[in-house]
Amino acid sequence: MKTFLSTLTLVSLSQLALGANYTLLKDHSGNGFFDDWAFFGNYDNLTNGDVTYVNQSQSTNLAFINSAGHAIVKVDNTSFVPYNEKRNSVRIGSKDYYALGSVWVFDIAHLPYGCSVWPGVWSSAFKWPDQGEIDIIEGINKMTANQMALHTFAGCNAATGTNAINQPSIANCNDTQGSGCTVAEKQSNSYGESFASAGGGVWATQFDESGIFIWFWTRASVPASITTATNSIDISSWGNPSAAFPSSSCNIPQFFGPQQLIVDITLCGDWAGIPSLFGPSCAPSGNQSDPSLCYITDVINNGTSDYATAYFEFNSIRTYGVNSSVLVSFDGKPESSSNSSTGSSSGSGSSSGSGSGSSNSSGSNGSSQGSGAKINLMVTPSGLYAGMAVATFLSWLVL
Numbered sequence: 001m002k003t004f005l006s007t008l009t010l011v012s013l014s015q016l017a018l019g020a021n022y023t024l025l026k027d028h029s030g031n032g033f034f035d036d037w038a039f040f041g042n043y044d045n046l047t048n049g050d051v052t053y054v055n056q057s058q059s060t061n062l063a064f065i066n067s068a069g070h071a072i073v074k075v076d077n078t079s080f081v082p083y084n085e086k087r088n089s090v091r092i093g094s095k096d097y098y099a100l101g102s103v104w105v106f107d108i109a110h111l112p113y114g115c116s117v118w119p120g121v122w123s124s125a126f127k128w129p130d131q132g133e134i135d136i137i138e139g140i141n142k143m144t145a146n147q148m149a150l151h152t153f154a155g156c157n158a159a160t161g162t163n164a165i166n167q168p169s170i171a172n173c174n175d176t177q178g179s180g181c182t183v184a185e186k187q188s189n190s191y192g193e194s195f196a197s198a199g200g201g202v203w204a205t206q207f208d209e210s211g212i213f214i215w216f217w218t219r220a221s222v223p224a225s226i227t228t229a230t231n232s233i234d235i236s237s238w239g240n241p242s243a244a245f246p247s248s249s250c251n252i253p254q255f256f257g258p259q260q261l262i263v264d265i266t267l268c269g270d271w272a273g274i275p276s277l278f279g280p281s282c283a284p285s286g287n288q289s290d291p292s293l294c295y296i297t298d299v300i301n302n303g304t305s306d307y308a309t310a311y312f313e314f315n316s317i318r319t320y321g322v323n324s325s326v327l328v329s330f331d332g333k334p335e336s337s338s339n340s341s342t343g344s345s346s347g348s349g350s351s352s353g354s355g356s357g358s359s360n361s362s363g364s365n366g367s368s369q370g371s372g373a374k375i376n377l378m379v380t381p382s383g384l385y386a387g388m389a390v391a392t393f394l395s396w397l398v399l
Helices: 002-018 030-036 192-197 275-282 293-299 381-398
Strands: 021-028 037-039 051-053 063-065 071-074 087-089 091-098 102-110 117-125 133-138 147-151 181-184 201-208 211-218 232-234 243-246 259-267 311-321
Touching: 021 030, 021 091, 021 102, 030 037, 030 063, 030 091, 030 311, 051 259, 071 259, 087 259, 091 311, 102 117, 102 133, 102 192, 117 201, 133 201, 133 211, 232 311, 259 293, 259 311, 275 293
Parallel strands: 051 087
Antiparallel strands: 021 232, 021 311, 037 091, 063 071, 071 311, 091 259, 102 201, 102 311, 117 133, 117 259, 133 147, 147 181, 201 211, 211 243
């Protein structure tokens, strides 16, 4: 009976998650793509990657709009990097945070791939690890399929037996004791050269009290409800998600706070640079247990050929919500109407999660491997210090 009731719960949650219309909140596309993003502007102190994330003034050749009107985010593949230095790359975070009741759609023509390359499209709350992380797109080196994951503190698990296309390879989302709960994509063309050859594809993430659901479609299979969407989107025809994390096994409002969208590319680091993962497919020869193998083989010297495919090409990133109050500041408070939307929004009220979560990436080609914490307290170091000062002052007032 317990099993039967759990199954009914999963079915009902899935139906609830699929039956909603959402209003456009932000349309990141064309010449204004980068307007509402902040550049990290610091070395990778989050996953120990061998990159320096440039600030916006240094990003001219690494973050730009190409002749097709698409946004390019890439690794520097023209500079000679001396030993003991890092290669330039980009990490951007949305200036907006999204509360429960939102949907994020990523239309991408090209993903970064290649030896030492570790890209991510993900989200994280201001308070990490207490309010969770969602990994939507992530891979390393010569992986051929995308990996999705949640990272939280103890108590959140990925449900098995859902209607999702892919089931979790690791069910425990507790990042402090592993690599989060991971789901490997089994559909074709979700990463690497095959993704690019197929013309790219689309991911969508629903962030909802009933659960977190991630869809992927290769270019030929993108639903008409996405390609024709203007000021709103209907997700009821999307079918089964690629990954489903229903609230029946993870209390979403408890473990996830408002999420900031993040795009980055690092090199080597705590996952791609692990000798046992890098060496077999990417090291030409030498000691494959050397921890600096990835850095020495690819990062330094001339990176022109190594990183020719290490770039994102975004057609658009569009975000939607049940109403405009889903668009919030990092502390979960609704933004002012002047900053709330570039599309049309209506309605009032919001549903905002609070609680705990954490960040740490995992595995390749179905195997799980910890990748190190991707702490996201604030997009920029100066913002972090300002946020800490505000928090300290507020706590003093309460006392």
